[in-house]
Amino acid sequence: MSAPTPVLEVEDLRVRLRTPRGPADVVNGLSYSVGPGETVAVVGESGSGKSVSVLALLGLLPRGVATVTGRALLQGEDLLTMPPERLRQVRGPGAGMVFQDPMTSLNPVLTIGRQLVEGLRAHSDMDKAAARRRAAELLGEVGLPDPDGALDRYPHELSGGMRQRVIIAIALSNSPALLIADEATTALDVTVQAQIIDLVEKLQADHGTGVIWITHDLGVVAGIADRVLVMYGGRCVEDGTVDDVLEHPAHPYTRGLLGALPDLAQPAVDGVVPDLATVPGTPPAPTDLPPGCVFWPRCPVRGDARCETEQPPLVQIGPSSGALPHRAATWCTETSALGTESSGEAR
Amino acid sequence: MSDDVLVSARGLEVHFPIGRGGLRRKPAGLLRAVDGVDLDVLRGETLGLVGESGCGKSTLGNALLRLVPSTGGSITFDGTDITGLEGRGLKELRRRAGMVFQDPFASLDPRRTVAQTVAEPLEVHGLRKGRDKAARVAELLELVGLDPAVAGRYPHEFSGGQRQRVGIARALAGEPDFLVCDEAIASLDVSVQAQVLNLLRRLQRRLGLTLLFISHDLSAVRHISDRIAVMYLGRIVEIGPASAVGSDPQMPYTQALLSAVPLPHPALERQRERIVLRGDVPSPAAVPSGCRFRTRCPYVFEPCDDVDPALQPAGAPGQQAACHLHGVVGTPATADAEGLTAHP
Numbered sequence: 156m157s158a159p160t161p162v163l164e165v166e167d168l169r170v171r172l173r174t175p176r177g178p179a180d181v182v183n184g185l186s187y188s189v190g191p192g193e194t195v196a197v198v199g200e201s202g203s204g205k206s207v208s209v210l211a212l213l214g215l216l217p218r219g220v221a222t223v224t225g226r227a228l229l230q231g232e233d234l235l236t237m238p239p240e241r242l243r244q245v246r247g248p249g250a251g252m253v254f255q256d257p258m259t260s261l262n263p264v265l266t267i268g269r270q271l272v273e274g275l276r277a278h279s280d281m282d283k284a285a286a287r288r289r290a291a292e293l294l295g296e297v298g299l300p301d302p303d304g305a306l307d308r309y310p311h312e313l314s315g316g317m318r319q320r321v322i323i324a325i326a327l328s329n330s331p332a333l334l335i336a337d338e339a340t341t342a343l344d345v346t347v348q349a350q351i352i353d354l355v356e357k358l359q360a361d362h363g364t365g366v367i368w369i370t371h372d373l374g375v376v377a378g379i380a381d382r383v384l385v386m387y388g389g390r391c392v393e394d395g396t397v398d399d400v401l402e403h404p405a406h407p408y409t410r411g412l413l414g415a416l417p418d419l420a421q422p423a424v425d426g427v428v429p430d431l432a433t434v435p436g437t438p439p440a441p442t443d444l445p446p447g448c449v450f451w452p453r454c455p456v457r458g459d460a461r462c463e464t465e466q467p468p469l470v471q472i473g474p475s476s477g478a479l480p481h482r483a484a485t486w487c488t489e490t491s492a493l494g495t496e497s498s499g500e501a502r
Numbered sequence: 503m504s505d506d507v508l509v510s511a512r513g514l515e516v517h518f519p520i521g522r523g524g525l526r527r528k529p530a531g532l533l534r535a536v537d538g539v540d541l542d543v544l545r546g547e548t549l550g551l552v553g554e555s556g557c558g559k560s561t562l563g564n565a566l567l568r569l570v571p572s573t574g575g576s577i578t579f580d581g582t583d584i585t586g587l588e589g590r591g592l593k594e595l596r597r598r599a600g601m602v603f604q605d606p607f608a609s610l611d612p613r614r615t616v617a618q619t620v621a622e623p624l625e626v627h628g629l630r631k632g633r634d635k636a637a638r639v640a641e642l643l644e645l646v647g648l649d650p651a652v653a654g655r656y657p658h659e660f661s662g663g664q665r666q667r668v669g670i671a672r673a674l675a676g677e678p679d680f681l682v683c684d685e686a687i688a689s690l691d692v693s694v695q696a697q698v699l700n701l702l703r704r705l706q707r708r709l710g711l712t713l714l715f716i717s718h719d720l721s722a723v724r725h726i727s728d729r730i731a732v733m734y735l736g737r738i739v740e741i742g743p744a745s746a747v748g749s750d751p752q753m754p755y756t757q758a759l760l761s762a763v764p765l766p767h768p769a770l771e772r773q774r775e776r777i778v779l780r781g782d783v784p785s786p787a788a789v790p791s792g793c794r795f796r797t798r799c800p801y802v803f804e805p806c807d808d809v810d811p812a813l814q815p816a817g818a819p820g821q822q823a824a825c826h827l828h829g830v831v832g833t834p835a836t837a838d839a840e841g842l843t844a845h846p
Contacts, residue, residue: 200691300781314782315555344554344718346779349762353778371692374721374764378771397768413766415696417725419748420765428725430703431696437661 160230161188162332162365163212163250168225170204170211170389172441179441182208183389185225187382189333189365196380196397197369198412202438204389205369209335211235213250214242230332247278251326255338257318261310267294267321268306271328278329293324297354316347323354330362337369352379373416377401382479385409388439388449391469395481405472405483407456408434448486458487508580508712509543509566509599509680515574516558516565520787533787535561537736538575540813543680548706548713550727550744552720552759554783558736559716563682566714567599568592580679597627600673604685606665610657616643616668617653623675642671647701663694670701674709682714687722699726720763724748729820732756735794736786738813742821752816752823755795793826805830 170182182204189195197205210216211223212234227234229249234242246252254260262270271290275281281289287306294302297320310318319339326334336355340348356379359366368379376383376397383400385393385408393406404410414432436453445451447463454462461467469484514536521530535558543549543566553559564570566577568584576585584595600623603609610619620639624630630638640650646667657665666686673681683702687695703726706713717723723730723744730747732740732755740753751757758777765771779798784790790797796806803826811832816823824832 200693316782345720345762345764346554346759347782348764349776349778353776372764373692373766374771377766377768378764401766401768412692415693416766417696417699417719417721418766419721419724419760419763420767420770430700431725433696433700434693435697437663 159191161190161228162193162230163189163367164226164228165212166226166228168208168211168227169223170207170216171222172207172216173220173222174442176440176442180444181389181441182211183444185386185389185391187384187391187394189367191332191365192359192363193381194359194366194368194379195382195384196376197367197384197386198371198373198376199386200371200412200438202441203386204441205386206337208386208389209252209337209367209369213246213252213335214239244278247274247331248329249331250333250335251329251331253319253322253326253334253336253339255341257315257322257342260322261318263310266307266309267313271306271321271325274325274328290324290328293328294321296358297321297324297327298350299324316343316350319343319347319351320354323351323358327358327362327364331364333365333367334359335367335369338371339368340375341370341372348375355379373401373413385412388444389441390449390484392450392485393483394469394479395475396477396479398476399479399481403473403481405481406450406485407454407487408450409483411453411455448484450485456487461486506544507542507578508545509541509714510578511539511541511562511566511575512578513575514539514541514562514565514572514577516561516570517573531787533785534558534736534789535786536565536572537786537789539736539738541731541738541741543712543714544729545679545712546710547728548703548715548726550723550730551714551716551733552718552723552730553733554759555718556783556786557733558786559733560684562733563601563684563714563716567601567682568595569601593627597623597676598678599680599682600676600678602666602669602673602681602683602686604688606662606669606689607657609669610665612657615654615656616648616660619657619668620653620671620675623672627676629676638675642675643668645674645705646671647697661694662690663697666690666694666698667701670698670705674705677709678711680712680714682716684716685718686715688717688719695722702726720748720760732759735783735789737794737824739795739825740821740823741813743818746818746821750817752821752828753795753825754799754801754827756823758800793824801827809834 166186168182168185172179172181185208199205212227223235268290272286275286275289291302291306294305299305299320340351380397383397384391387408393400393409404413411434434453439445447465448467451462467484467486469482471480472483475481515538516536518533518535520533539562551559565572576583587595617639620642621635624635624638639653643650648667687698715726727744730744731738734755740747740756751760758779761777781798784797792808793806793811796802805826809830809832811824811826813822813824814828814831816828
């Protein structure tokens, strides 16, 4: 996955929101890149800043409330300093977005066809008939039965899975270089989720689209991602190839997340299903982040004197299996390796 | 066997009339949410109930607790027929069988303190009064892992996981024998899900509860359940020990469902063959004739069109599947046109 010019390059992205309780630092220095055809999964609990970080990229945060700094180069152009008119041109052919809830992201009073044609015509000089033909083609591509008939239907006439396909069709209608999927399959059944994931992978292979896949489901990550970025408290606490991060997690938080997951693959030890490991407590409020490691208040390891007071940098740890470095922001990769592995599995 | 059964359903049906609108009084159709379910929940077990959205699993849970009226069949609770129970008997059932709801943000009254919420069942059933009541509330909060000092707080002061604990404390207040957890962990973060799953397991062991754990999350169901029942279009299509159903499913639908569950192991995921089902679940208002899974089944063959398969032993001891691949057993479809047949 090395070398080709990345589709998206994010450097030191920071988002501060004005809230009644004072400034909230929701994203604190996020840097990553997405190559063509590559899938980067962003994982973390609710409130870790996953969604805000991508909304900020596309200028979808309310102005006056959010202050966004850093750089985000989409095919060489900085999204964060772009004038609004240019940004509107970029959303679509540059970057498409699929939101979590298929029930609310379509307009209920417009037909599917109208919503697709609108997006197509906004970014090209296609006439109505051509746009309609292209729309039907797109619906066929995402696996909707009877695409021509579907154009004249309203969102409420479709099931959740079908609606999510329509939304993906809209996001892909202008063959974007980057597709951002924010919990795109979370509201769907596993069988439909499998269909959607297959679909995105196929389209990605056909068009070389770079994908940012935001989710809290580590199972989905294992299936779809090339690279994983674990977010906590608005920071990247661990990143690397999907194999490195899921099979050899280094940060106590990543280990906690994995330990908390009921695992269908290895459920019982001698016929007894062990209790799940848990991460006690809740994520820190973005208005009141701890001075040291963001995970310190909940960390079961705390194996270093600097944990409480000094912020650990995101640095390479140990050997990596792929072309990407495996990095983690923690003072105690060594101790944690002993610490939570045993308590996580045995308890 | 019957002594071991706490809750039992025979030929249970919950049909809703649909399209009854305006001046026309005749229902345009029948939505078969639960359509002929035979189910035994054994005393002290955790029975997991899985299926896709719209398969009728929540309606079944509600029907077993008499929270929605059934339109056919019978329900037995601890040896007593509760199908038509009313008045004092029904109130006693409410004490003995509780519910933990999905959304901890919607299922707690925002204007009542935690203590008021948890104490309500005690008041309704006249179980404790005055100082006893306060002591019982404190005991219940401690039981679910909350500090009794929080009794005076309101729901908005709690996180999702803590609220779900309050919901569980409320459900336990009347010392029930049977608890239905309907998607009780669906709206929680992974780490909080783990806490609630551990709590439910601990409580179940400690209090000898019988649990019906309804969820679409197969990994969680596999983790917590002794037995698993799989539901499709209003019918139980497979049931058996969790280990058997989880690792060697006998019904093609269960196989597809399990193969679609993503596992957090990249290497395993890459080599896994996924059975991708065609299309969507048919509408429960237009259930296919014969086997209801035949429209999506990869193995469909001749008898599937005409014979509605019954549950029959398949696979491990105690495992049953409703599938003709294990021998053609069931009701011919022709007689079942307008609900003419009474289920045996």
